[in-house]
Amino acid sequence: MKTRAWATPAADQPLAPFEVDRREVGPLDVQLDILFSGICHSDIHQARGEWGNSKFPMVPGHEIVGRVTKVGAQVTKLKVGDLAGVGCMVDSCRTCAPCDHGDEQFCQKGSAFTYNSTEMDRKTPTYGGYSKQVVVTEHFTLKVPTSLALQGVAPLLCAGITTYSPLRQWNCKKGDRVGVVGLGGLGHMAVKLAAAMGAEVTMLSTSRSKEADATRLGATSFALTTERSTFKTLAGQFDLLIDTVSAPHDLNSYLGLLRPYGAMALVGVPPKPLEVAAFSLINGNRRLAGSSIGGIRETQEMLDFCAKHQIVADVEVIPAEKINVAYERMVKNDVRYRFVIDAATI
Amino acid sequence: MKTRAWATPAADQPLAPFEVDRREVGPLDVQLDILFSGICHSDIHQARGEWGNSKFPMVPGHEIVGRVTKVGAQVTKLKVGDLAGVGCMVDSCRTCAPCDHGDEQFCQKGSAFTYNSTEMDRKTPTYGGYSKQVVVTEHFTLKVPTSLALQGVAPLLCAGITTYSPLRQWNCKKGDRVGVVGLGGLGHMAVKLAAAMGAEVTMLSTSRSKEADATRLGATSFALTTERSTFKTLAGQFDLLIDTVSAPHDLNSYLGLLRPYGAMALVGVPPKPLEVAAFSLINGNRRLAGSSIGGIRETQEMLDFCAKHQIVADVEVIPAEKINVAYERMVKNDVRYRFVIDAATI
Numbered sequence: 001m002k003t004r005a006w007a008t009p010a011a012d013q014p015l016a017p018f019e020v021d022r023r024e025v026g027p028l029d030v031q032l033d034i035l036f037s038g039i040c041h042s043d044i045h046q047a048r049g050e051w052g053n054s055k056f057p058m059v060p061g062h063e064i065v066g067r068v069t070k071v072g073a074q075v076t077k078l079k080v081g082d083l084a085g086v087g088c089m090v091d092s093c094r095t096c097a098p099c100d101h102g103d104e105q106f107c108q109k110g111s112a113f114t115y116n117s118t119e120m121d122r123k124t125p126t127y128g129g130y131s132k133q134v135v136v137t138e139h140f141t142l143k144v145p146t147s148l149a150l151q152g153v154a155p156l157l158c159a160g161i162t163t164y165s166p167l168r169q170w171n172c173k174k175g176d177r178v179g180v181v182g183l184g185g186l187g188h189m190a191v192k193l194a195a196a197m198g199a200e201v202t203m204l205s206t207s208r209s210k211e212a213d214a215t216r217l218g219a220t221s222f223a224l225t226t227e228r229s230t231f232k233t234l235a236g237q238f239d240l241l242i243d244t245v246s247a248p249h250d251l252n253s254y255l256g257l258l259r260p261y262g263a264m265a266l267v268g269v270p271p272k273p274l275e276v277a278a279f280s281l282i283n284g285n286r287r288l289a290g291s292s293i294g295g296i297r298e299t300q301e302m303l304d305f306c307a308k309h310q311i312v313a314d315v316e317v318i319p320a321e322k323i324n325v326a327y328e329r330m331v332k333n334d335v336r337y338r339f340v341i342d343a344a345t346i
Numbered sequence: 347m348k349t350r351a352w353a354t355p356a357a358d359q360p361l362a363p364f365e366v367d368r369r370e371v372g373p374l375d376v377q378l379d380i381l382f383s384g385i386c387h388s389d390i391h392q393a394r395g396e397w398g399n400s401k402f403p404m405v406p407g408h409e410i411v412g413r414v415t416k417v418g419a420q421v422t423k424l425k426v427g428d429l430a431g432v433g434c435m436v437d438s439c440r441t442c443a444p445c446d447h448g449d450e451q452f453c454q455k456g457s458a459f460t461y462n463s464t465e466m467d468r469k470t471p472t473y474g475g476y477s478k479q480v481v482v483t484e485h486f487t488l489k490v491p492t493s494l495a496l497q498g499v500a501p502l503l504c505a506g507i508t509t510y511s512p513l514r515q516w517n518c519k520k521g522d523r524v525g526v527v528g529l530g531g532l533g534h535m536a537v538k539l540a541a542a543m544g545a546e547v548t549m550l551s552t553s554r555s556k557e558a559d560a561t562r563l564g565a566t567s568f569a570l571t572t573e574r575s576t577f578k579t580l581a582g583q584f585d586l587l588i589d590t591v592s593a594p595h596d597l598n599s600y601l602g603l604l605r606p607y608g609a610m611a612l613v614g615v616p617p618k619p620l621e622v623a624a625f626s627l628i629n630g631n632r633r634l635a636g637s638s639i640g641g642i643r644e645t646q647e648m649l650d651f652c653a654k655h656q657i658v659a660d661v662e663v664i665p666a667e668k669i670n671v672a673y674e675r676m677v678k679n680d681v682r683y684r685f686v687i688d689a690a691t692i
Contacts (some may be wrong), residue, residue, distance in 0.1 A: 098606050106606040106630055167554045169607075169631065236454070252619070261445050263514075266624050273598070275619035278612050280391070281636025284452055285515065287609075288634045290627025308671075 004346050005131035006320050007057040011049030020059060021125045022135045030072040030141050031077050032086070032198060034343040036317070037129035038063025040156040041185065041246070044327050046116045055116055061129025062088040062114040063157040065150050066343070074140045083144035085303065086129065087157035088293050089113055090136050091120050092109055101297040104140075109326040109342025130323065132346050142300050145307030155185065155338040156292065156303060158312060163190040164267035164302040165294035166242055167197060175197030176239040180219070183210040186244035187339040190312060191217040193302075194242070196309040202238070204230070204254075213336065217314075224255075225249075231256060236284070244268045255280040255288065263287040311337045320344035350669030350692050351477035352666050353403040357395030360670040364389050366405055366473045369480045369620075376424050376487050378432070382690040383475035384409025384500040384526065387531065388591070388639055390673050392462045401462055406435040407475025408460040409503040411496050412689070421457040421484045427574040429490035431649065432475065433503035435459055435637050437466050447558050450486075450643040473587070476669065478692050491653030498658025499686040502649060504639065505659060509536040509646040511640035512611035513543060521586040524558035525603060526565070529556040532613055534660060534683040537563040539648075540588070542655040548584070550600075552574070559682065571595075577602060584631070590614045599632065601626040609618075659684045665691035 007018030009161050025031050043060035045051050065088040068078050079083050092099050092107035099107050112119050115128030144153055163186055172178055178199040180190040187203075194201045195218030202221040203214035211222040223230045231253045246268035253276070254264055266289065281288060294302065307310065314337045318326055326339040350482055353364030371377050391407035392398050410432040414424050424430050437542050438445050438453035445453050458465050463475030482667055490499055509532055524545040526536040533549075540547045541564030549560035549569040557568040570575045577599045592614035597622070602611055612635065627634060640648065652658065661684045672685040 002415055047407035101606075103606055103631075165631075176652060216683055260447075269624045269628065273623040274599075276618040276622050276634070277367075278615045281612055281634065282615065282638045283636070285449075285511075285635065285637050287636075288622070288627065289631065290624060290629065290633075291631050292628045 001133070003131055003133040005059045006323055006346060007059045007130070008047040009057050011047070011054055011056070013048065015130070018057060018059060019129055023135055025070045025072050025135055026270060027072040027074040028138050029135050030068055030075055030084060031062070031133060031135045032066030032084055032140050033069050033133055034064055034066040034131055035128060035132070036151045037061045037131070037153040037341045037343055038158065038172060038315070039323070039326055039330065039339040040158050041330060053245070054254055055125060058066055058116050058129035059130050060115050061131065062086070063159070064129035064134060064156040065144055065154045065157070065243055066068035066134070069133070071140070077138050077143065078141060083146060083150070085142035085144045085153065085157050086114060086134060086140065087161060087265050087299055088143065090126055090140050093120065094139065098233065100326070102297040105293050116183065130320070130341060130346065132343060136302045142294060142296070142303055145303060147169070147307055148310070148312050151315050151340045154340050155189070155315060156306055157186045159189045159273070159338060160193070161294040161302050161307065162186060162267050162291070163242060163244070164305070165298055166194050166267060166291035167240070168287070169235050170263045170265060172197045172199050177202065177237055177295045179204050179238045179241040181225070181241060181243040181254060182245040184244060184333060185338045188217055190244060191219050195219070196305070196311060198276050199299060202234070218342050224307040229312060231345045240265070242267060246270055248272060248274070251288065252277050252280040255286050259284045260284040261286070263289055265289045265291050267291055298328055304321045315340040317342050321345065347479070348481040351473060352479045352669055352692060353405045353476070354393040355403050357393070357400060357453045358443060360394065361476070362600050364405060366477055368479055371416045371418050371481055372422040373418040375418045375481050376390055376414055376421055376430060377479060377481045378410070378430055379415050379479055380410055380412040380414030380475060380477055382500040383477070383674055383687045384504065384661070385506060385676065385685040385687065386504050386670070387506060387613040387676060388675060389606055393419055399462070401471060403557060404462050404463050405473035405476050407477065407502040408432070408579045409505070410475035410480060411500045411503070411526040412480070412488055413470050413477070418484070423484050423489065424487060424624065429492060429496070431488035431490045431499065431503050432460060432480060432486065432679050433488065433507060433645055436472055436486050438579070439466065440485065450641050451639050454615055455473060459501070466686055476666070476687060478511055486642060488642070488649055490500045491649060494656070494658050495655055495663050497663050497686045500686050501659035503645065505531045505535045505540045506652065507541070507640040507648050508532060508613050508637070509588060509590070510539050511644055512635070512637035513586070514644070515585045515637060516609045516611060518543045518545050519585055521546070523548065523583055525550050525587040527571070527589040527600060528591040528614065529560055529678060530590060531684045534563055536588040536590060537565050539658050541565070542545060542651070544604055584608055586611070588613060589634070594618065594620070597621070597634065598623050600628040601632050604632045605631060607632070608672070609635050610636050611635045655673045661686040663688050669689065
């Protein structure tokens with residue numbers, strides 16, 4: 001089935017209209033009319049070939065919300081007319097230990113990612129959510145709560161789960177002191193989610209201009225990381241830091257903010273390796289961790305949590321013809337906090 | 347009370363006989379006749395002023411085993427004639443949150459370390475175990491099992507707890523795959539302890555000459571880290587890595603050996619910060635942790651565990667007059683695996 005999309009023809013070219021051929025709905029497949037598709041910073045990295053693994057033409061987009069238009073005979077999770085979501089993955093081997101554990105993102109055979117990847121046959125290219133329709137195997141669809149504004153739900157499928165998962169892994173709970181480093185697409189979700197979990201959230205930012213927003217999003221404190229005094233005043237105060245920064249920064253300073261046994265979870269990817277002094281970790285038995293999106297079960301749990309706490313992303317909805325402009329604005333951090341494409345305009 | 351000791355007069359001078367004035371035994375104090383005192387690599391760093399915090403004259407030594415010769419009126423843990431141990435600390439504030447939690451090594455007021463430190467009055471210098479006698483407040487003494495060879499017990503007070511603690515923090519258990527990086531004083535204890543906990547232990551070493559010893563100590567596999575193929579063959583295999591290496595090395599390669607959610611615990615201190623790529627941690631939700639000795643309660647637990655499993659350090663007992671020679675040999679890694687001073691020769 002042919003469907004309209006926007007694609008990047010090559011790393012040095014802008015996105016333009018394109019046509020994708022989606023597979024016919026199989027017994028376990030779900031077909032969606034896409035309603036909203038979020039723009040993630042990783043879309044830009046891959047569309048521009050910055051991670052060295054780009055396949056063109058590329059239809060980016062892994063923050064997809066839509067309505068079910070067709071289901072295969074064996075599908076039980078969703079029915080026609082339901083709202084559904086698709087995140088960063090569309091398949092995995094589903095038999096290895098990580099898949100069995102619900103960590104399809106760590107599939108030992110390699111997950112099938114939603115775009116710039118292949119299906120598990122390792123031949124059929126995958127095309128993402130900047131598109132009118134998509135067909136995905138049932139297991140990799142999510143049920144979308146009907147009580148939330150759908151344009152704000154789309155970014156939950158990547159930015160939401162990427163910040164929810166480390167908060168859960170490190171047992172964020174009522175009364176914990178959580179610091180969120182950087183207020184962008186990921187950071188603003190981390191603040192909302194951690195606050196909803198009952199944590200006292202401190203926003204750690206390079207820019208005083210973010211303070212009012214941080215407070216509105218749920219942070220109870222704000223600290224400027226451009227001031228050395230911040231790292232003295234707050235030394236040893238945090239149970240958990242969620243580091244969303246993808247620019248170079250000094251991890252050792254941040255590690256000093258952790259209590260004994262505290263953890264700093266990286267979800268941003270700076271362009272170069274970062275220096276870590278062994279003493280920064282040894283002193284206080286501190287932990288530096290990474291976290292990569294989340295499995296399907298945990299993503300559903302996150303969506304249900306967001307429904308319960310009425311959490312969505314703060315978004316600016318754009319028509320498809322503004323995607324290239326949006327990319328430019330994102331590179332300048334000029335968005336609060338996520339662009340979402342209105343798929344009706346594709 | 348005057349007692350004989352060996353001290354470093356200055357960073358550029360060898361150790362020589364010295365006399366220490368120990369305090370009179372107070373109501374909560376325990377006085378020991380020292381029997382054996384282990385030599386830790388950190389003794390050399392501090393005696394030679396390599397960590398920038400050295401106070402001279404310095405009597406090193408924080409792996410102390412002795413026999414109780416006097417106890418204060420309120421002491422209940424030990425009585426005259428008992429075996430006792432003293433590790434890296436001799437006091438802490440005992441009221442802050444970490445102390446309350448049993449982590450006296452992270453005392454918010456700063457622990458009183460066994461040497462090159464001060465008592466909690468921040469005036470009285472502390473002198474370590476290269477000495478005939480020592481007086482320590484009861485809380486910071488350990489009960490030493492009578493069933494173990496005492497010269498091999500001394501290194502448990504630092505090398506033992508330093509490796510036991512991360513194994514416990516990361517829940518090492520039967521069937522886990524644990525890699526120990528580096529076979530020295532710390533590494534040989536990590537192998538023995540992890541094996542006794544039921545883990546399958548792999549020794550990761552730069553030298554094939556360590557293989558026979560690794561096997562004897564309890565490792566079931568051996569891999570050469572000088573061969574790139576090791577990092578392919580063993581990729582994603584380990585639940586836990588205990589990294590005892592204090593030389594520069596590529597952490598990213600080792601992180602790739604971890605399973606999803608696996609942890610690498612640093613207990614060695616390389617001279618310079620190490621580079622960590624965010625993707626090394628993000629891919630697989632991996633953790634890089636540090637671990638610093640252990641609290642008194644956990645140190646006692648470790649000694650009791652060692653008694654149960656008949657674990658002691660492999661040592662070479664030397665007379666005090668060989669301390670300087672021992673330092674030179676340790677710098678060349680020429681010891682299997684710990685020097686211990688026979689305190690009768692001091």
